[in-house]
Amino acid sequence: MDKKLLLLLLRSRRSTNQGLSLLEVLVATMVVFFTLMGALQGMLYAAIFQVKAERQAQASFWIQQDLEQVKASAATYTDTSGCSGSTIATNFNSSANMPAVIGSNTTPIQNPKKLLGKDYRLARIPTPSDNILRLEYRVGENYVPGSGQTDADSDLIADDTPQKTSIVATLYTEVIPAAALSCP
Numbered sequence: 001m002d003k004k005l006l007l008l009l010l011r012s013r014r015s016t017n018q019g020l021s022l023l024e025v026l027v028a029t030m031v032v033f034f035t036l037m038g039a040l041q042g043m044l045y046a047a048i049f050q051v052k053a054e055r056q057a058q059a060s061f062w063i064q065q066d067l068e069q070v071k072a073s074a075a076t077y078t079d080t081s082g083c084s085g086s087t088i089a090t091n092f093n094s095s096a097n098m099p100a101v102i103g104s105n106t107t108p109i110q111n112p113k114k115l116l117g118k119d120y121r122l123a124r125i126p127t128p129s130d131n132i133l134r135l136e137y138r139v140g141e142n143y144v145p146g147s148g149q150t151d152a153d154s155d156l157i158a159d160d161t162p163q164k165t166s167i168v169a170t171l172y173t174e175v176i177p178a179a180a181l182s183c184p
Contacts, residue, residue, distance in 0.1 A: 051116060058115045059139035059169035062122055066110070067137070067173060070124075074133055074177040109156050112142045120168060123155040131180035140167040 020028075112119040119142040127134040140157035143149055149158040149166075158166040 055115050055118070055120075056169050059120065059122075060171075062113065062115075062139060063137045063169060063171050066122060066124060067135070067171070067175075070133070070135065071175055074175045077177040078179050078182065115168070121155075121157050123157055125155065131176065133175040133177060135173050135175065137169075137171040137173070138167055139169045 109124075110122045112121050114120075120139050121142045123138045123140075125136040125138070127136065138155065138157055141149075143151040143156045143158045150161075151157065152159055160166050
């Protein structure tokens with residue numbers, strides 16, 4: 001009985017020159033295919049996130065550039081004629097005083113600028129206050145009337161939708177003009 005089993009095993013063993021079966025080749029091909037698809041998908045997501053990060057960085061630089069101009073103008077604003085006690089009675093954010101505080105850059109909504117091939121717009125939104133210039137900055141996709149986009153706050157930046165985020169960068173900051181520190 002041992003001889004028959006040994007002969008059966010010897011016959012069933014493959015010859016060293018026979019090669020791989022079709023099933024083994026198909027399995028190996030499928031393993032390589034799915035491995036490559038996973039790697040390519042990862043590379044695609046990495047590229048998408050890299051572009052988003054670059055856009056956000058450029059938008060942040062744009063906000064910082066405008067904020068530096070506002071801070072420089074606020075630092076040289078020394079008109080204390082409106083001092084009333086410890087506060088300045090006139091509102092720094094009013095349309096009459098805004099040009100004096102922020103200098104020549106009085107347009108709260110700036111012209112579109114291309115960031116990595118897409119049009120974006122910067123909006124500077126002041127909030128009323130006595131001694132502090134409160135600003136909210138937003139950089140988002142340019143609002144195009146008639147394109148199905150909405151612009152509820154009239155800042156010429158397309159509003160976010162559940163399907164798409166239009167805002168790339170935001171910043172809230174407060175600037176104290178030099179005149180506010182000069183009040184008694």
